[in-house]
Ligand code: ADP
């Protein structure tokens with residue numbers, strides 16, 4: 001049975017973006033990252049982008065009403081293709097809104113993968129993270145460096161550090177995660193949809209564990 005609708009859960013720095021992209025490619029699902037959608041809106045200078053920026057640079061959540069509408073609008077056209085969500089939902093109210101929208105269309109979430117990483121590792125990962133300005137590919141100066149310094153392996157785009165990856169904002173994002181997002185683990189466990197994977201080690205070990213989970 002091929003899974004069509006998956007949520008990737010995890011703290012900032014847990015590697016959920018990297019693993020969601022990998023899984024999306026493997027399973028031929030559209031990868032939807034709420035953070036990427038907000039960054040895209042900022043790049044395009046839209047009202048949504050401006051609003052999102054004011055929250056993101058502080059490490060706060062963007063308000064639920066705009067976030068839910070943005071993501072649901074992206075998902076509904078993908079009814080038949082399937083999708084993997086990364087960074088959404090991020091609190092209980094978003095999770096309930098998502099469930100309602102998907103139930104109406106009879107396309108419920110099938111699997112939620114929670115990537116578990118100890119807090120001390122999260123901080124190091126985030127401070128080393130670099131992103132491609134052009135294609136959004138993610139690197140890490142410690143654990144996943146590009147072949148040429150500050151250049152994307154895939155498209156030669158310029159790599160940059162996100163404004164919200166500074167230590168102070170990172171600490172706040174982890175606090176927000178613990179308070180707002182962590183309760184979703186219980187929410188999906190209760191609904192029989194949760195699988196957990198440790199993501200402390202090698203990126204390839206995690207990939208293997210992910211693939212095993214899907215068999
Ligand atoms: P990370 O998971 O590493 O923090 P993301 O790119 O997923 O990175 O999110 C970056 C920022 O975008 C968040 O700190 C928040 O401000 C905003 N954001 C992303 N997804 C959501 C969401 N579902 N609800 C509210 N805000 C969000």
Ligand code: ZN
Pocket residue numbers: 132133134135136137152153154155156157
């Ligand atoms: Zn690139």
